[in-house]
Structure formats: structure tokens, C-alpha cells
Amino acid sequence: DTAVSQTPKYLVTQMGNDKSIKCEQNLGHDTMYWYKQDSKKFLKIMFSYNNKELIINETVPNRFSPKSPDKAHLNLHINSLELGDSAVYFCASSPWAGGETQYFGPGTRLLVL
Amino acid sequence: DAKTTQPNSMESNEEEPVHLPCNHSTISGTDYIHWYRQLPSQGPEYVIHGLTSNVNNRMASLAIAEDRKSSTLILHRATLRDAAVYYCILRRDSGAGSYQLTFGKGTKLSVIP
Numbered sequence: 001d002t003a004v005s006q007t008p009k010y011l012v013t014q015m016g017n018d019k020s021i022k023c024e025q026n027l028g029h030d031t032m033y034w035y036k037q038d039s040k041k042f043l044k045i046m047f048s049y050n051n052k053e054l055i056i057n058e059t060v061p062n063r064f065s066p067k068s069p070d071k072a073h074l075n076l077h078i079n080s081l082e083l084g085d086s087a088v089y090f091c092a093s094s095p096w097a098g099g100e101t102q103y104f105g106p107g108t109r110l111l112v113l
Numbered sequence: 114d115a116k117t118t119q120p121n122s123m124e125s126n127e128e129e130p131v132h133l134p135c136n137h138s139t140i141s142g143t144d145y146i147h148w149y150r151q152l153p154s155q156g157p158e159y160v161i162h163g164l165t166s167n168v169n170n171r172m173a174s175l176a177i178a179e180d181r182k183s184s185t186l187i188l189h190r191a192t193l194r195d196a197a198v199y200y201c202i203l204r205r206d207s208g209a210g211s212y213q214l215t216f217g218k219g220t221k222l223s224v225i226p
Binding site: 004041042043044045048056090092097098100101102103104105106107 | 214
């Protein structure tokens with residue numbers, strides 16, 4: 001059983017397009033996260049939601065908008081894609097906002113041409 | 114953010130113990146020390162965490178210096194499956210009971226058959 005799943009696994013698109021990445025967790029966790037891993041392999045947190053409420057919002061361009069329709073899902077919508085958005089995006093979840101362990105998804109590899 | 118310093122890379126022979134060091138000289142009293150690892154083309158995976166005392170679990174052991182300015186992750190018998198990038202992270206409270214993980218460069222562990 002997949003604990004944290006992401007779709008799509010790969011995404012290749014043109015500059016200027018709008019795209020969405022979906023994340024679902026079946027662990028019953030309250031808190032979900034989005035991370036970005038750039039070409040230098042640095043992993044940085046972007047957003048965190050707890051029970052559908054935004055609790056962490058790092059310095060991320062407004063083109064990135066997370067949406068949490070319910071606590072099992074956290075989607076990431078990106079407007080007007082730029083070359084610099086190319087990266088691997090990881091979704092993660094934890095039992096609660098102060099939960100000790102985060103469980104990561106397999107990642108979505110985004111390439112902007 | 115409190116930073117950690119790790120060697121860029123280490124090598125180990127299969128079935129031998131591995132000691133992965135981490136320096137965190139600016140750690141504060143409430144910072145937990147977390148270790149995650151990232152296997153090739155996968156999302157990060159929780160390994161172990163601790164505050165002051167040494168910790169053991171099925172994956173590894175964590176030895177924390179008495180002054181908490183350094184710690185060592187110990188893999189008792191390295192296997193080929195342990196080849197990964199290992200991240201030492203200080204868990205900092207973001208407020209509202211939430212926390213965030215700030216990943217550094219990590220140590221790339223190679224296991225030689």
C-alpha cells in the first residue's frame with residue numbers, strides 16, 4: 001500500500017504553461033508538506049498544511065499555490081512556469097504539526113523547457 | 114536557522130559498521146536532532162531522532178555528544194541498500210506547534226561490496 005503518493009511522476013512542459021501536481025496520503029495524518037529539491041540536490045520546504053489550514057509558507061513566488069481540499073490531499077498548482085521551476089517536488093505528511101516523523105512521497109520530476 | 118556540518122561523502126565496506134558524523138555547534142536546548150536518508154531517485158526516509166540521550170531503533174543508533182554540539186549516526190552493518198545521502202537535521206519549532214526540517218547537503222554514503 002502506498003502511504004504518500006504523487007501524480008504525475010514526471011512532468012515535461014513549456015515555459016508559461018500552468019500545471020498541477022497532486023499528492024495524497026492514506027496514513028490518516030493531519031499535516032502535509034511540499035518540498036522542492038533543486039539541481040544541486042538542496043531540499044527546501046515550501047508549504048505546510050495542518051487540517052487543511054496553511055501553517056508554513058516559505059518565501060515562494062506567488063505563482064505557486066497549494067490547495068488542500070481535505071486533509072488527505074495537498075495539491076500544488078504552478079502558474080506561468082519558468083525554467084527555474086525545474087526540480088523534483090516532494091510531498092510529505094506527518095501525524096500532526098509537531099509530529100516527529102515525516103513520510104515522503106516518491107517525488108514529481110518537473111522539467112520546464 | 115541552526116546549521117549542521119557533515120562530510121560530503123564517505124565509503125564503507127559491506128557488512129562493516131559505519132559512523133556518520135554531524136556537527137551542530139549552534140544547537141539550541143530545544144532542537145531535536147533528526148536523521149533522514151535519501152536513496153537514489155526516492156524521497157527522503159526517516160532514520161532516527163533524539164534530543165539528549167543516545168537512541169537505538171531497528172535501522173540505526175544515534176550517539177549524541179554530552180554538549181550536544183555533535184552527533185553520530187551508526188549503521189551497525191552496512192548493506193548495499195544503505196547506499197544513500199544521509200541528512201543530519203536540527204528540528205526547529207516554527208510556532209503553533211509546527212516544525213520544519215531544514216535539509217543541508219548531507220553525506221553521500223557509498224557501500225563497497
